[in-house]
Amino acid sequence: TVTLTEGALRLVQAFPASADVQIRMCDGVEAMLRAVRDRxxxxxxxxxxxxxxxxxxxKLARMLSGLCEGISVPLASFAELAEQVLADARRGAxxxxxxxxxxxxxxxxxxxxxxxxxxxxxxxxxxLAQVVARVAVHDYxxxxxxxxxxxxxxxxxxxxxxxxxxxxxxxxxxxxxxRRLVERHPLxxxxxxxxxxxx
Numbered sequence: 001t002v003t004l005t006e007g008a009l010r011l012v013q014a015f016p017a018s019a020d021v022q023i024r025m026c027d028g029v030e031a032m033l034r035a036v037r038d039r040x041x042x043x044x045x046x047x048x049x050x051x052x053x054x055x056x057x058x059k060l061a062r063m064l065s066g067l068c069e070g071i072s073v074p075l076a077s078f079a080e081l082a083e084q085v086l087a088d089a090r091r092g093a094x095x096x097x098x099x100x101x102x103x104x105x106x107x108x109x110x111x112x113x114x115x116x117x118x119x120x121x122x123x124x125x126x127x128l129a130q131v132v133a134r135v136a137v138h139d140y141x142x143x144x145x146x147x148x149x150x151x152x153x154x155x156x157x158x159x160x161x162x163x164x165x166x167x168x169x170x171x172x173x174x175x176x177x178x179r180r181l182v183e184r185h186p187l188x189x190x191x192x193x194x195x196x197x198x199x
Contacts, residue, residue, distance in 0.1 A: 067192050
C-alpha cells in the first residue's frame with residue numbers, strides 16, 4: 001500500500017507539461033489510488049476485528065477474574081458474549097486463534113485491567129468457544145440450543161486464572177508441583193462455577 005501510494009505520487013511529480021499526456025497518465029494514477037483505497041479498507045476491517053477481539057478478551061478476563069475473586073458475575077454476561085461468538089459462526093466468519101502473553105494485564109485503562117493470567121485464559125477460552133460454536137450447530141444434541149455449550153466453553157478454564165502466570169509463561173518444563181497446579185485447575189474451576197453460577 002505504501003509502495004503504491006509512493007508510486008502514484010512519483011508518477012504525478014513526473015507528469016510532462018503536455019495536457020494530453022497528463023490525461024492519459026491520470027488513468028494509471030487513478031487505478032493505483034483505487035488499489036490503495038481497497039487495501040486500506042481491508043486494513044481497516046482487520047483492525048476493527050482485532051479491536052473487537054481485544055474488547056472480548058478484556059471483558060471475559062474481567063468476568064473470569066471476578067469469579068476467581070468470589071464476585072458473582074451474572075450468567076447473562078457470559079451468554080451475551082456467547083451470542084456474539086455464535087453470531088460470528090452463523091455469518092461464516094473464520095476462527096481466529098487468539099493468543100495473549102500469560103503475563104499480560106492488558107487493557108489500556110488501568111481500571112479495566114485484569115490480573116495475569118486472566119487475559120491469557122480469556123483468549124484461549126474465546127478460541128475454544130469459536131470452535132464449539134461451529135461444532136454445536138451440527139451436533140444432534142446441541143443443534144437446537146447451541147448457547148449452552150458455548151457458555152460452557154467460555155467458563156471451562158476459569159480455574160486456570162488461579163494458576164500463577166509465571167507457571168503458564170514458563171519456557172522450560174514444569175516441576176511436579178507446577179504440573180499439579182495446572183492439572184488441578186478443572187477442579188478449582190468447577191468449584192467456582194458451582195458456588196457462583198449454580199444455575
